[in-house]
Amino acid sequence: xxxxxxxxxxxxxxxxxxxxxxxxxxxxxxxxxxxxxxxxxxxxxxxxxxxxxxxxxxxxxxxxxxxxxxxxxxxxxxxxxxxxxxxxxxxxxxxxxxxxxxxxxxxxxxxxxxxxxxxxxxxxxxxxxxxxxxxxxxxxxxxxxxxxxxxxxxxxxxxxxxxxxxxxxxxxxxxxxxxxxxxxxxxxxxxxxxxxxxxxxxxxxxxxxxxxxxxxxxxxxxxxxxxxxxxxxxxxxxxxxxxxxxxxxxxxxxxxxxxxxxxxxxxxxxxxxxxxxxxxxxxxxxxxxxxxxxxxxxxxxxxxxxxxxxxxxxxxxxxxxxxxxxxxxxxxxxxxxxxxxxxxxxxxxxxxxxxxxxxxxxxxxxxxxxxxxxxxxxxxxxxxxxxxxxxx
Numbered sequence: 262x263x264x265x266x267x268x269x270x271x272x273x274x275x276x277x278x279x280x281x282x283x284x285x286x287x288x289x290x291x292x293x294x295x296x297x298x299x300x301x302x303x304x305x306x307x308x309x310x311x312x313x314x315x316x317x318x319x320x321x322x323x324x325x326x327x328x329x330x331x332x333x334x335x336x337x338x339x340x341x342x343x344x345x346x347x348x349x350x351x352x353x354x355x356x357x358x359x360x361x362x363x364x365x366x367x368x369x370x371x372x373x374x375x376x377x378x379x380x381x382x383x384x385x386x387x388x389x390x391x392x393x394x395x396x397x398x399x400x401x402x403x404x405x406x407x408x409x410x411x412x413x414x415x416x417x418x419x420x421x422x423x424x425x426x427x428x429x430x431x432x433x434x435x436x437x438x439x440x441x442x443x444x445x446x447x448x449x450x451x452x453x454x455x456x457x458x459x460x461x462x463x464x465x466x467x468x469x470x471x472x473x474x475x476x477x478x479x480x481x482x483x484x485x486x487x488x489x490x491x492x493x494x495x496x497x498x499x500x501x502x503x504x505x506x507x508x509x510x511x512x513x514x515x516x517x518x519x520x521x522x523x524x525x526x527x528x529x530x531x532x533x534x535x536x537x538x539x540x541x542x543x544x545x546x547x548x549x550x551x552x553x554x555x556x557x558x559x560x561x562x563x564x565x566x567x568x569x570x571x572x573x574x575x576x577x578x579x580x581x582x583x584x585x586x587x588x589x590x591x592x593x594x595x596x597x598x599x600x601x602x603x604x605x606x607x608x609x610x611x612x613x614x615x616x617x618x619x620x621x622x623x624x625x626x627x628x629x630x631x632x633x634x635x636x637x638x639x640x641x642x643x644x645x646x647x648x649x650x651x652x653x
Contacts, residue, residue, distance in 0.1 A: 320625055322645040327605020334606040334640060339629075341637030344608055357412040358470050358518070359486040362457060363477040364450040365399055366420045366441045367392045384624045396425075398478055398620050401627040403429050405480040409636070413486070417477075418453040447511075447550045448542075451534045454514070458527040462520065469518045476512040478620055480613045480627075482636050485592065488585070489517060495576055495585035496525040499554065500593040501569045508569040509558065511550045512614055513593045515585075525582040532557045532580045558584070596622060596643055606644050613643060622646055 327333030335342040382389050389397060403415045407429070414431045421436035437456050439449045454474055461472075471489050488498060498515035501508050516526040537553035544552055558564060558579055568575055572588035589595070590607050595614045615623035622643060630639045 320622070320642070320646050322642070325605065325641065325645045327644075330605065332608055333604065334608055334610070334637075334644065336641035336644060339638050339641045339645070341635075341641050344637055344640075355410050355412060355484045355486070357486070358468075359410065359413045359489075360416055360470055360472050361406055361413060361481070362416045362418065362454070362472050362474045363402070364418045364446075364453050365395075365425070365477050366423045366446075367395055367425070368443065382621060384621055385628055394620070394624075397624055398615075399427070400429070401623055402477045402479060403427070403432050404627060405482065405630075407431050408630070409481050410484055410486060416457070418457055447547065448534075448537055451530055451537065451550055451553075455527055455530050455534065458516070458523050458530070461523050462527070465520070471518040472516040472523075474514040474516070475612075476614065476616065478615045478623060479512065479593075480615065480623060481611070482613055482640065483609070483611045485515075485611045488515060488587065488592075492574065492576070492585050494583055496522045496582040497529060498585035498587055499558075500589045501586050502589040502593075503570045503572075507548065507551055507555070508566070509551055509554045510589055510593050510614075511554055512616065513587075513612065529557070529580045529582045529584070595619070596646065606640065610640070613640070 322338070325336045328335055334344055382394055384397075387397075399417075406413055406415055411431075414433060415429075416433045416435050417425065417427070418435050418437045419425060420441040421438060423441075425434060427434060435457070437453045439452055439456075441449050457472075471486065473485065492498070496517055498513075500510050500513045502510065514526075516522055533550070533553045536556045537549050540556060541549035541552045543549075558577075559566060561577075561579055564577060564579070568586070572590045574585065574587050576583055576585050578584070587593075591609055592611050593614050594606065594610045594612065595616055596619055613626075615626075625646070626639050626643050629642050630636065633639065
């Protein structure tokens with residue numbers, strides 16, 4: 262009996278010893294596991310760094326917002342259902358007496374090279390370097406105007422040192438001295454606009470020709486020259502949106518082509534330039550011009566900023582000029598950040614602004630139009646394209 266108790270006691274002690282030996286292992290296991298996970302994560306991160314971030318070279322269409330709303334553009338895929346844009350392009354006078362003016366330069370003038378050694382983007386079957394892509398966007402800008410406002414021309418204000426080879430019949434190159442460096446371009450743009458208006462005042466050309474100053478990444482999809490007839494008394498026009506910090510977009514400024522209109526627009530832009538240089542030079546690369554515009558407009562005590570909350574045109578006297586405010590929703594509409602946001606596209610959109618990373622979409626849109634000759638269907642392509650699908 263005693264030997265059995267001793268044997269059981271020995272087995273019990275042995276069992277406890279095993280348990281005691283396992284306790285440190287139990288504490289170490291989670292740490293070992295985390296080390297394995299960390300090693301795996303590190304390897305994954307290292308692999309990710311060695312694999313380039315490949316972007317899609319084609320559009321992927323998503324759902325189109327606004328279906329069923331009476332005031333919105335309706336599509337089935339890339340087929341327009343309820344709007345015929347571009348009808349004015351078949352009118353003989355569409356764009357008659359209107360010039361589009363833009364500021365443009367290139368920072369790598371080696372456009373004559375066959376291809377850049379480091380291509381940056383692919384659209385369809387075409388690979389673009391940065392300067393090639395910029396030129397393609399500029400050409401698309403002029404092409405859209407030629408389609409929808411065939412009697413209009415395009416004036417490109419540019420650095421005299423720029424080597425721009427534009428062979429389109431509706432394009433005029435106008436060199437303007439200035440500082441076109443990247444960090445100064447927005448400031449130079451206002452200076453170039455003022456210089457251009459001064460040139461028009463000096464020439465005192467006969468007849469009336471209106472001017473629309475725009476960014477070069479817009480597509481004119483309907484005749485915008487009608488604003489000069491519909492709103493007969495303004496000197497210059499700006500576009501606004503319901504955005505508290507940046508209610509005005511500088512990508513569209515229309516100037517009535519009378520001597521008084523040109524003079525008052527010049528004085529107004531000089532006020533903007535003054536505000537820019539005294540208050541917003543730190544934002545000179547991107548937003549300084551828009552902030553300066555807002556500053557000049559809101560400096561007048563009688564101005565009611567609440568009017569920016571409703572997409573309805575209105576007129577105000579600002580800095581001695583009669584300023585027409587037009588809603589961005591129609592005259593400066595930007596494709597949404599993702600497919601179908603912002604409740605779709607208003608029916609009577611005149612201008613689509615492919616700002617920022619949307620420039621690839623502008624090229625896609627132009628290529629689509631060339632294959633279909635149909636502006637409404639092209640707008641369905643634009644409306645259904647989510648931002649992450651067309652980033653350069």
